[in-house]
Amino acid sequence: MALPTLRTLGFIIGIFLITLAVSMAIPMLTLLIFEHPEDLNAFLWSSLITLVAGLALVVPGRPEHVHLRPRDMYLLTTASWLGVCLFAAMPMMLLHHISFTDAFFETMSGVTTTGSTVLTGLDEASPALLIWRSMLQWLGGIGFIAMAVAILPLLRIGGMRLFQTESSDWGEKVMPRSHMAAKYIVAVYLAFTLLGVIAYWLSGMSWFDAINHSMTSVATGGYSTSDASLGKFDPASHWVAIVLMLLGSLPFTLYVASLRGNRKALIQDEQVRGFLGMLLITCLAFSVWLWFNSDHSFLDALRIVSVNVVSVVTTTGYALGDYSTWGGFAVMAFFYLTFVGGCSGSTSGGLKMFRFQVAVTLLHANLKQLVHPRAVIKQQYNGHNLDEEIVRSILTFSFFITMTIGAIALFLALLGLDPMTALTGAATAVCNVGPGLGPIIGPAGNFASLPDAAKWVLAAGMLLGRLEIITVLVLFTASFWRH
Template identity: 50%
Template structure:
């Protein structure tokens, strides 16, 4: 067993060391600003450095190749270890956060969920605000790296539908993987820089622009103020809409566009589907807001589009308490919470392509009812879809709603009301952030939930970010028997 675990622990140790180095960077920032959390970040970096170093040197190996079972374990354990390391500065901080709250906040950050137990963000030290943003930015980078490099090999996540020349696992040579990782990093950094400069030019302070750029492109949603994006004008909201949508697009498509700028590259069925859903739902809600005379036409369009894009892309920003818009709006926001962005993006949710495949499969089944002897080939992006991909989408959907039901029941057992139980579970599994209702809605937070509920939702956030099956397989006896 030790031989099986050694390379997994070795790689996780390097990830913890990376987290330690990021803490040192924030400690330097805190020292320059005479921030009271400077020593806290140095202490946290030391703890993480010792732990990561022990894992690396204790399990070092001249050379090893990871098999599929080890990749499953590595994918899950790496997110757990990064979350625990990310919780250290929050736990040791002067805010006297409990271990439960510190871990919940870190898991929410790393998984780019955006749910929070903190209040009074505008009064927090700048170093802690920056650390929360960094957690989400690192999580967003890890999401797309995992989606295009690891999950296709494990036959999880749907990225097998979207292979490009740079992401095809049929040639698993190290230079090809390194080239893909480099292009992902450069593209992600470039989009983040463009977002930051746009925010800054539109009137945000440099500090706010940096933080919000990291949490916008990662579709994470952490803000530097309890009002989230509600304190900014329409210009900044439209910039956020633009970059939330970019973050929700497949990064393999963005890389292909950077390498060969052409509108043909953007003709991606998944991306066009996402934009179509956003346009249709935003215009529908805008019409309702105008009819109810809640806003002037342009303000209605801005508020409706911003908040819907935030929920659909699973970012979780809010510019107002949209639950006050009436029952129709509450139901609409709850339903679009499940959609999510594109596979291979930083977004969570069930992903657009699964809804598209379900529709294509349903259409094919209806045609077979009319023409029992007919042969109908399901195509996606101009390619035939293999049966195992459709079966994988069906299995994921079944597991998703089964998990949703089980965790909802467990939260209800802990004393939460039905609306809070359902919406908290849904927002955790889809990595959206705010739910619906007075407790976990956009005007509330998760601080008042029982300790057991926070641990359960932390687990749900990890499940959702890792596409359920990646982590669920670890709980089967077959996995450990080999």
């Protein structure tokens, strides 16, 4: 790879690091508000080191007349996420006195909005640590993507390309200029976050808890300010969480389309209708099952089930009680839900709803072709023809996500973890869900007791899942590095 190209990549990563350094001022302000000045040094030093590193990459300047190719975008995407995670881990090491492995795992889980955690004692933790974890999820949810879409056009680099390497959104562009798209996306993201803060506060949370949970709900991340997650708070806040998780799991490009006059963009979208319909049927069916098999009233059963189901499907990671103790049926149901994910172009992870819908469309077309071999069967989804490129990309991604989960689970089993922990840990990492199943990493546990090697492998799985695997795997091909 040419030196000018590497300089350009370094310049852009440097901008991200400077932004990260500046954002550390918010935890510092939080410490002053809560009168914990003794913890300031952790963020002061971390911010200074990150700022120096960012300036070192930016000061040489961006070379003129350098055009980044699509393959350069894949390297930029992966390198920027790794760089941000490395520097964002510093405050956790200095403030919470945990190992670099644990700090990197927690940060990668935050930035990829996975929600898995190695920390305990959150109810008594430093407010700066709590707000920093929430900010990482908020930035990772869509903040970094939107910022890239806004910044890269100014550098004469196609910002939408980076957006597409970080998401599966292959729909039509909602507007011709990507920096305008970024403004609308950021505006929607901020609006949802602010409305969430107000709604959480009205539901009984303190302002601090409301701010944290609003950021992690809209980002579908799932970090909480309590070891009990949402179980600590009033039932009204559970309904707020459900609404915010749903908002974060729908395509942000469709919100932009709605703002620009297409009022029926969300309603008419086949993916959105399928996603919401699936959630409604699953929550109602599961609520009836829990109602008959527990002492809960139907309304309580509906609330508990809806929080947990929506949290898992949208890959948020909140927990309300330990659903792994509900019996074998519940365990298997939640394991299957781990793979679903939200909609393309959202802050959710997982396989995404459109891939399931396209698979059903292809199955239906193939069955009709068997009955009518000479017929020309149209294969359409959401009003568009399913061309060979889309079908190939879906098959490739589905195959490699299955292989990746299997390989990680096998490695975790080699480290001595039980099959339940190994398999669900791999699935929850790659699908960016958060909690796994079982007594160790289930909704009532965390990942602290896992060996360091397992944490590094799971962190790699989180990155692969967030960047939809192919973006990272392409870097390991010989053809990628050839001129």
